[in-house]
Amino acid sequence: MSDKSERIKVVCSVEDIRFFKNGFGIIAVSINEIKEGKPKRNKFNQIIAKGEMPCPIAGNMYCMVADYVNDPKWGGQYNITSFYSAVNFDETDVAGKKRFLASLFTPLQIENMYAVLDDPYKALRDSDAAALVRVKGCGMDTAARWINRFNCNLHIAKIFTELESYNLTNGMIQRLLGRYKSPDLVIEKVRNNPYVLCDEVDGIGWKTADKMALDGGMGEYCTERVSAFIRKYLNDSGQNGCSWIAPDELMGAILENLGEEIPDERVTEAIQSMDSLWWDEDKTKIGLKKYFNVEQRIAGELIRLRDAKSNVSYGDWKSAIGHVEHVNGWSFTEEQKTGVKTALDNNVIVIHGFAGSGKTSLVEALLEALKGNSFVQCALSGRASSRMGEITGEEGYTIHRLLGYPCKDEGAKDRFRYHDENQLNADIIILDEISMVDAYLFYFLIRSVRSGSKLICLGDMGQLEPIGCGNIAYDMIHSGEVPVVYLSKIHRQAAASAVITDSISIRNGTQIVGKDWVGQETRGQLQDLTLDCYSDKSNTFYKVVQKFSEAMEKESFNILGNQVLVPVKNNGDACTYNINNTIQEMYNPEGEGKNEVVVFANGRASVLRHGDKVINTRNNYKTQPPIFNGNIGIITEIDPDERTMVVAFKGIGDVSIEKDHLNYIELAYSITCHKAQGDQFDHVIFGIDFSSYSLLSRELLYTGLTRAKRECNLIAQTGALRMATSREGVSKKQTHLRQCLFETAHPKVVF
Numbered sequence: 001m002s003d004k005s006e007r008i009k010v011v012c013s014v015e016d017i018r019f020f021k022n023g024f025g026i027i028a029v030s031i032n033e034i035k036e037g038k039p040k041r042n043k044f045n046q047i048i049a050k051g052e053m054p055c056p057i058a059g060n061m062y063c064m065v066a067d068y069v070n071d072p073k074w075g076g077q078y079n080i081t082s083f084y085s086a087v088n089f090d091e092t093d094v095a096g097k098k099r100f101l102a103s104l105f106t107p108l109q110i111e112n113m114y115a116v117l118d119d120p121y122k123a124l125r126d127s128d129a130a131a132l133v134r135v136k137g138c139g140m141d142t143a144a145r146w147i148n149r150f151n152c153n154l155h156i157a158k159i160f161t162e163l164e165s166y167n168l169t170n171g172m173i174q175r176l177l178g179r180y181k182s183p184d185l186v187i188e189k190v191r192n193n194p195y196v197l198c199d200e201v202d203g204i205g206w207k208t209a210d211k212m213a214l215d216g217g218m219g220e221y222c223t224e225r226v227s228a229f230i231r232k233y234l235n236d237s238g239q240n241g242c243s244w245i246a247p248d249e250l251m252g253a254i255l256e257n258l259g260e261e262i263p264d265e266r267v268t269e270a271i272q273s274m275d276s277l278w279w280d281e282d283k284t285k286i287g288l289k290k291y292f293n294v295e296q297r298i299a300g301e302l303i304r305l306r307d308a309k310s311n312v313s314y315g316d317w318k319s320a321i322g323h324v325e326h327v328n329g330w331s332f333t334e335e336q337k338t339g340v341k342t343a344l345d346n347n348v349i350v351i352h353g354f355a356g357s358g359k360t361s362l363v364e365a366l367l368e369a370l371k372g373n374s375f376v377q378c379a380l381s382g383r384a385s386s387r388m389g390e391i392t393g394e395e396g397y398t399i400h401r402l403l404g405y406p407c408k409d410e411g412a413k414d415r416f417r418y419h420d421e422n423q424l425n426a427d428i429i430i431l432d433e434i435s436m437v438d439a440y441l442f443y444f445l446i447r448s449v450r451s452g453s454k455l456i457c458l459g460d461m462g463q464l465e466p467i468g469c470g471n472i473a474y475d476m477i478h479s480g481e482v483p484v485v486y487l488s489k490i491h492r493q494a495a496a497s498a499v500i501t502d503s504i505s506i507r508n509g510t511q512i513v514g515k516d517w518v519g520q521e522t523r524g525q526l527q528d529l530t531l532d533c534y535s536d537k538s539n540t541f542y543k544v545v546q547k548f549s550e551a552m553e554k555e556s557f558n559i560l561g562n563q564v565l566v567p568v569k570n571n572g573d574a575c576t577y578n579i580n581n582t583i584q585e586m587y588n589p590e591g592e593g594k595n596e597v598v599v600f601a602n603g604r605a606s607v608l609r610h611g612d613k614v615i616n617t618r619n620n621y622k623t624q625p626p627i628f629n630g631n632i633g634i635i636t637e638i639d640p641d642e643r644t645m646v647v648a649f650k651g652i653g654d655v656s657i658e659k660d661h662l663n664y665i666e667l668a669y670s671i672t673c674h675k676a677q678g679d680q681f682d683h684v685i686f687g688i689d690f691s692s693y694s695l696l697s698r699e700l701l702y703t704g705l706t707r708a709k710r711e712c713n714l715i716a717q718t719g720a721l722r723m724a725t726s727r728e729g730v731s732k733k734q735t736h737l738r739q740c741l742f743e744t745a746h747p748k749v750v751f
Contacts (some may be wrong), residue, residue, distance in 0.1 A: 008037035008047075008067035008078070011086050014056045015046055024598045024605055026050040028520040028680050031057060032061065040068060040076055051080030052171065052600065054153055057733025060103045063085040063160065065167065081169045083155060083159045090102045097121040104153055105146070108569050110135040110222035116736060155183040162187045166194070169589025171600075175203045179662060191216065192501050206232040226270035229258060234277075235287045238469045241733035244278070244287035262599070285734075286658035291469055292736050294439045298472070301446040302482065306348045311452035312373050312427050314344050319371035324361070330493060339485035343456060344369060346483040350434065351478050353487030354504050355706040356494025359458050362487070363430065373430035376618060378402045378445070380436045381630050382679035398628060399437070399445050406529045406621040418448040422468070427453055439737075459723040462507040463703045464677060465730065475737035479744050498524025499712050503705040506698050507727050518718060523715050528711050533718045537689035540574035543715045544687040545582050548669070550611050551683060552587065559587065559613050560632065561682035564670035565704045572603055572691025580667035587669065588612050595638035606667060614647060615668035615675060623655050629676055633670050673704045684708035688724065689717035697721055 012029035019026040028046045031039055039047055041343045049066050051430075056062070063086045066078035085103040101121060102110055113120035117132045123131040124147055132143040158174050168176075168190075176186045179201045189196060197204045206229065218225060233253050237245050254267060268277035271277065278289045317340060325331050332340075337361050343349045351359055367375065378397045402424070404417025413419040429436070429449050434457040437445075449455055451682040459473045463710070466472075476482045494500045502512050513533055522530045532543055544564055551562050564583070588611045590596070595610035595721065606613060616631045633649035657665060686704040688696065703722050705712055714721075 005043050005066065006040075007039065007081075008039045008068070009035040009065045010037075010063075011035070011061060012037060012064050013061055014045075014195075015057055017058060018048075020053075020055060022596060024051070024600075025056055027053075027056050029062075029064070042076075048074075048077040049080050049083075050077060051083070051389050053080060053083040053746075054104075054149075054156075056083075057103060057106070062103075065169075069208055070083050081167075082160060082173075085157045091121075095323065100154075104149055105259040105513060105727035109135075109137075127151075152177075156424060158183045159186055163190055163216075166216050168191055168212070169468040172204065172208070172391070175201055183521075193224055194218075195224055198228065198232055201689075214447040215460070221266045222256070222265065223270050223273055226254070226266055228260065228264070229275050230270060230274065231288070232274065233257075234286070238255075238288055238291045238559075239467075241465070241469065241471050241731070241735065243291035243735045244280070244286075245468065245734065246284065246287040247286050251287060254624065284323075291439070294738045296744075298439060298446065298470075299744040300445065301449075302348060302476070302741065303447060303744045304451060305446065305453070305455055306346070306482065308347060308451035310454070311450075312347075312370065312454045314369045317341060317344055317365075317369040320371075321365045322378060324365045324368055328361075330491070330671075332365065333358065333359070333487075333489050333491075334364050334624065335487055335489050336365070339487065340365050340369065341453075342483060342485050347453070347486060348455045349456075349458045349483045350459065350473065351485045351487070352461050352473070354460060354462050354490070355702075356490045356497065356500035356504070357487035358489075358491050358494075359460075359487060361491070363458065367428075370454075373427035374425070375430060376402060376424065376426045377430040377432065379678060381433070381628060381678040384433045385437075391648045396432075398570075399431075399441055400619075400621075400628070403448055406626070412684070414444065418446070419444070420447040422448075423450045424448050424453075424506060426450075428456065429453060430456045430458065434476075435461060435463060435473040436466050436678055437472055438466060438468030439472060440468075442470070442472050447457060460706075462699065463706075464699045467674070470736065470737065471733040471735050474733070475735055475741075478740045479741045481741040482743055493680050496525035498526070498529035499705055499708050502529055503702050506705070507702040509725065509728070511722055511725050513718060513721060514719065515722065516716055517622045528708070529705075530711075530713050532713065532715045533721065534716075537691060537720070538573065538686070540572075540687045540689045540691070540717065541578060541582075542717060544574060544670075544685055545580060545586075547685045547713050547715065548583055549586060551685070558682070559669075560634070563676065563681040563684050564572065565673050565676055565686045565707060566685055566690060567669060567673060567692035567695045567700060569672060570604070572689070572733060574687050574691060575688060576667075576672060579670035581606070583669035584609075584612060584667060595640050597638055597640050597643055597662065599665060601666055608635060608638070608665060609666065610635055613668045614665050615671055616647075616649070616664060616666040617666055617675075618661070620664070623657065623661075625652060625655065627655055629642060630678070631669075634677075645684060672705070673700055673707075676707045677703060680707055680709045680710075682710045684712045685715065686712060687715040689720045690723075693720075695729075697727045698725055699729045700724060 010031045011033040011395060012031050014027055015030050016028040017025065018028065020435065028048055030046055041047055060082055064083050065081040067081060069079050070076050085100060112135050115428065117123055117131060127147050129140060129143040132138050133140060147615055155177055158659050159173055160168065180186050180189060190212060192207045194216065195595060197209045198206055213225060233250060256741055274289055278287045278292045294690055321332055321340060336358050339351060343351065343366050351362060353359055376397065377394065378399050379398055387745040409417065409419040411422060444548065446455065461473065477484050492501065498750060513531065518533050518535055520530065520532045557714055564579055565580065566576055588609060591735060594610045596607050598605050612635045614633060614635055616627045617629055619628050627649060630651060631649045633647040635645055636648050636654065637646035642660055645657045646654050647657055648654050684707050
């Protein structure tokens with residue numbers, strides 16, 4: 001583990017390159033100048049350093065910031081925080097320019113450049129590819145790579161030099177350059193007010209910006225720091241589903257994080273300087289205006305849709321139900337029949353119930369009764385939208401794709417093609433997995449629905465809570481202003497599945513194993529749920545891997561249809577990181593002809609190779625087509641030199657991934673339950689133990705089990721399984737929507 005109390009900042013010379021591949025290296029360096037700290041050298045008077053770096057060149061000088069770590073296998077060494085060329089010069093310094101180029105290119109490349117060009121530095125700076133191709137061994141592709149390498153390193157060196165006191169890291173510089181493009185703008189932003197980076201740059205949060213500001217000399221109690229913290233705290237609360245909090249909670253957070261010595265007047269000045277705050281009339285609630293505004297707009301749109309004259313007609317709905325029953329060979333419950341009629345008679349409706357309660361069957365009958373009307377179906381994730389397509393036989397869309405995002409046309413609004421001034425041409429809009437949708441995206445969707453159309457929202461309130469602002473499904477269901485259909489009875493067909501029946505027992509808080517029960521057992525008429533319980537959590541990792549190995553041996557094995565689920569990414573033996581690396585070596589080991597790249601996520605390096613199953617962890621609207629957080633696929637091509645790849649995503653097809661997005665592609669043999677929400681797999685291997693103590697809840701268990709279509713292996717430490725079943729994980733969310741719906745539907749009469 002790195003120890004930042006033993007951080008060093010040095011100018012050093014690379015003596016030996018022990019390993020370098022795809023931006024990750026292990027090097028031995030000798031120290032020329034110590035700027036900070038006390039370096040720990042080895043017997044050769046060198047230090048060993050590892051981490052992300054530009055391609056190092058032996059003998060060249062670099063500035064390096066690194067933290068000491070005592071590796072259990074390799075001993076004392078340093079983890080690199082920043083690493084960049086130490087060559088400083090102005091553009092009249094011919095020798096300095098040559099030294100800088102020598103830090104980026106091989107001696108032979110330098111020799112060839114100067115053999116035919118008077119000023120290679122100028123050709124690279126001016127992106128003069130025509131001049132560069134005169135250099136021996138340099139074609140157009142090589143010239144483009146040289147120019148890119150030159151610009152990146154020149155910009156990085158300039159930023160590090162100008163902002164040395166801010167202690168920036170390599171990764172931070174890359175994020176800043178990716179956002180602002182110009183090194184001069186990066187320098188200006190950081191020097192003026194680093195706190196704006198929290199709002200403007202992905203991956204830079206409060207702690208990072210705060211450290212930069214304090215390192216750069218901003219005052220501990222300055223107004224900029226206090227107001228930035230208030231904005232950050234209220235924004236985080238909103239993203240966790242609390243659109244407002246009590247002022248006492250905010251004050252407690254200020255004292256805890258900024259210090260109890262902070263003067264009251266500084267807090268008052270900071271609050272008074274902020275025009276982004278929302279208060280209630282009694283000053284008992286505080287939040288950000290943006291959260292109140294979006295929920296108020298949602299209320300207006302929902303009441304508009306609810307109260308509009310319907311343009312949707314339907315015929316003999318009982319005959320429609322009979323037709324669906326005949327085709328499928330089973331009968332609807334009275335609860336479902338009532339639900340169909342309620343949905344037909346209302347413009348806006350929420351249909352919810354546990355797995356197996358027949359939500360999709362109800363929709364099938366509803367669409368049969370509404371034949372002749374146009375409909376579209378959507379969900380937040382590509383996986384859920386694809387699943388809807390399988391059920392109805394029509395194409396399913398992500399919400400973003402349905403609304404034409406991103407759109408750069410003149411008529412677009414918020415980069416959406418469809419909005420309140422250009423609405424969707426559909427009579428019926430079906431939104432699946434409504435509990436996963438945050439307030440902003442829900443607003444963008446419903447504003448695009450025509451008055452008189454029908455909005456049908458489907459959900460399962462037993463699953464994990466949504467991540468993001470608002471609590472849309474819960475607020476609509478409990479508002480009293482939106483019609484609701486709740487399906488409580490389990491279909492006869494679903495009752496044959498132990499995955500369904502045991503998951504519902506868990507969701508209702510009923511234990512499915514005895515206090516000290518250990519062993520293996522297969523349950524259900526369909527024999528679709530196998531429990532493997534034990535007392536020692538060290539079993540989880542090995543049992544999960546063993547079960548996956550057994551699945552691989554089956555003739556019907558399909559890597560996309562088999563999914564390992566665990567609660568966490570990085571903690572404990574049975575985390576996704578450890579399981580992914582192990583399964584990768586079993587399923588897709590290193591081999592001749594298999595290209596691979598090293599990627600970095602959550603501070604850890606992973607190898608991705610041709611044939612791996614991967615998951616995208618960040619929305620990317622620049623790819624063709626766009627890809628979204630949670631999309632899963634198989635790597636079909638890798639270019640290790642350019643750091644690009646092609647992934648065949650489920651339900652999307654082949655997508656080219658550029659190097660700036662590469663760190664958001666991760667192995668997906670094992671993923672968390674949160675990442676799996678909205679998707680289903682033929683076979684799920686679900687492992688839990690006390691390593692994820694704080695996350696254990698009945699919602700977690702229910703979500704994990706119900707991801708299985710046909711078969712689930714629940715591998716669990718008995719105590720963890722029982723604790724999760726006894727624990728309700730629903731947090732108290734403080735939102736505006738219910739009050740806004742009431743006030744919009746029942747406006748006060750003003751005399």
